[in-house]
Amino acid sequence: MLSLAHAGTAIASAFVASLVEAVEALTIVLAVGTVRGWRPALAGTVAGLAFLALLVLAFGPLLARMPIEYLQLAVGVLLLLFGMRWLRKAILRAAGVIALHDEALAFADGCAALRAAHPRRGWDAIAVITAFKAVVLEGLEVVFIVLAVGAVGGLLVPASLGALAACALVAIAGCAVHRPLARIPENTLKFAVGVLLSAFGAFWVGEGLGLHWPGDDLAILGIAALFLAAAAAAAPLARGESAG
């Protein structure tokens, strides 16, 4: 029986990760729509979303058939690698060691590249493919998170709904402002997702190895708190190191 701590953190991870990736995909789709027209931008977006949905529908039930101990260990290791990669990058960005992702700059670069591309004739394949690629590439991370937290915890549908809700929120905001969502605190969100996914990864690897976590499912919250504390302490230390 899954606890609220387990289900809540799984759905929150899918929602926040999806929010971050949808903001990045929206920037490219907006660039395509602004420079090459909205019809190919929407066609590419819908095709990309359909492809991502197919991945979830194909791999979700497949993963659910695996024995739980192997699934916990395999997905736990992948989540640990994925979550700690996100967290490492977010800490380095927070410390000023690497540059923050700039949506306004990404939008300007995208527009310039699309203007320089071949002029459109009939069906604008370049525009459709650019929007499709943006949605698929950004969405792959969300699909992994939905599959990972969904398949192991039996939360495929709630995690998918969390991800879809975030996409809908970003789409509505994008339609309303018609500009990249540059004010979203992307790195803070990535920091949060990195903490949650690293916590899930460590928890499931531990479960897969037969380790006993005090408090069972509630341990996820404690593990997340420790990852957060370590990451928050590492950011100023890294800033000091990079300053010399």
Place this chain on the structure above:
Amino acid sequence: MKWLAAAAREIAGLFVEDVGFTLCILAWVALAALALRELPVGEPWRAAIFLAGCLALLVENVLRAARKRAG
């Protein structure tokens, strides 16, 4: 075939950014699988040691990356 290689690179990129960091995490998980059960400590301590190792790897790698950028 080019798109297949690009897709494989993209999927690998989800998990690997700093190869050394990835290898350290995998090595720690392997070591935990082999050695933690043998440690003469109570059950919750094994989980705590595993978690402490993950946190140490993260902090060490972040500081090393920061030093590398500075130097």
